[in-house]
Amino acid sequence: MSTAAPIHVPLPDATAEHQARRRLDELVKPVGSLGRLEELAAWLCGAHGTVPPRPLDDVRVVVFAGDHGVSRTAPGSPGVSAYPREITAAMVRVFCAGTSGVTVLAREVGARVRVLDVAVDAELDDVPREVVARKVRRGSGSVDVEDALAPGEAERAFSVGRAVADEEIDAGACVLVPGDMGIGNSTVAAALTGASLGLPAREVVGTGTGVDEPGRAHKVAVVDRALRRAGDRVGDPFDRLTALGSACAAATAGFLVQAAVRSTPVVLDGVFSVAAALVARDIAPGAARWWLAGHASTEPAQRLGLASLGLEPILDLRLRLGEGSGAVQAVPVLRAARAVLAGMSTLAEAT
Structure with missing residues (x-):
């Protein structure tokens, strides 16, 4: 604790x-x-x-990238995602190239995008050094059978997120957007949301990247095992992140808290950022006053999380990409x- x-x-x-x-x-x-x-x-x-x-002329997206143990799948076995875990590392390179969904959409509204490898399960030697400089670990544990993080890692990743928020605000950011990248993110987000709100797996698990109904049933079973394994440890937010979260979830929570400490508006994105926001609220009561909900995701955990936070989505475009892509679409509405x-x-x- x-x-x-x-x-x-x-x-x-x-x-x-x-x-x-x-x-x-x-x-x-x-x-x-x-x-x-x-x-x-x-x-x-x-x-x-x-x-x-004041004018909203410096909007910054920070994408926290990491892998999750629940995304490891044996050949012929069902997975929690429609995509293999190797996509996480590949997408970090796409962010760096400026051709990802959020980088393209952010350019349309004049927002800047920064990606950080917090827990990608690969050595990214071919990306700029600043992308990997905040790495906490390689991947996270499979939350249905083990803790996501070792003791102290949640606090370390949380501090990384706070420091990154300070860097962006000190550089002139007037609005921050938390982005995410990681195969298995929606499964971890569902587990965190279920633990934060005391809800069963079947109510918080969605289709994520587009899994079919058997795939969703598998995700429900994974999250159910995770919630039962964590038990009553989830009352403390850092214990919750350790048992069920990830380094990138903890970093996102720190990012959200520090933005509030620095009186800087945040536009939340999809299910992963909202799951981290639920934990961040428990760490720093009152932080949610500084957050807006950019859009309504198709994931049930996001809808339930926003209701608990008392936030109404600005847009509903039926997006489920993540990355901060939905939140940046709300920027023109805020400017209007x-x-x-x-x-x-x-x-x-x-x-």
């Missing part, structure tokens, strides 16, 4: 949010007629402490929400 000191998370500026809501009601439009855009505009004012909010306050006249000014 972790004995780390409590982490202080500041509150958003309630006065700025109240002022924003009052001005929104005074704009040249029917009260409330811009719906969710008005809610997001007021939220941004609270986060920035000013009306209108800011523009409402920055550019519209009040009724008094127009008459």
Whole structure:
């Protein structure tokens, strides 16, 4: 069990949010007629402490990559993913080449993408040194039969995530997006979500990369074994990460917590980032005030996690790619929400 000191998370500026809501009601439009855009505009004012909010011109995605023991499959046996585990390392190279889904989509909105090998089960000698500089371990344990991490590794990976958030914010980031890459990610996310919310495997397991119904049944069995094996150890968030998570899940949790500590808005992505957010909330109560839900994934664990966090997705595009690809699509909506306050006249000014 972790004995780390409590982490202080500041509150958003309630006065700025109240002022924003009052001005929104005074704009040249029917009260409330811009719906969710008005809610997001007021939220941004609270986060920035000013009306209108500052421009959202430096959005940064950090993809935490790692492999999971549950993705190891014997020949002829069912797997938890429609793809082999070797894809994780291959995708890190694709990120570096700038041709992955999130890098292409991020360019469309002017966002930057950084990938980090936190626990890829391969030696990536052909990628830039900075990609592998934060590696915690090679792969994680198969959570249905063993702990994902050794003692102390969850805390170490969490610290990596905090340091990376600091680096991005110090370099000018005004919005952070947690991305993920790892074959088996949705299985680990389901286990973390089930443990965090006290839900059985059958309620949190989805189809992930697109497994068929027998494949989903196999995933349910894997997550069920994992939850039963972990037992009551899941009450402490670092024990939960050790037993059921991964180094990249712990790093993502640290990234989310430090963004909140630094009063920096986060747009959550799919099921993996939301599972990490549930753990992050337990580590740093109040951190969720600094997070938005970028989109609705097709995974049930993401929907259940967002409901627990009290977050409503900005978009629903039926995406299940991960990588931060859904979250970056919400950036233009946030910019539009800011523009409402920055550019519209009040009724008094127009008459």
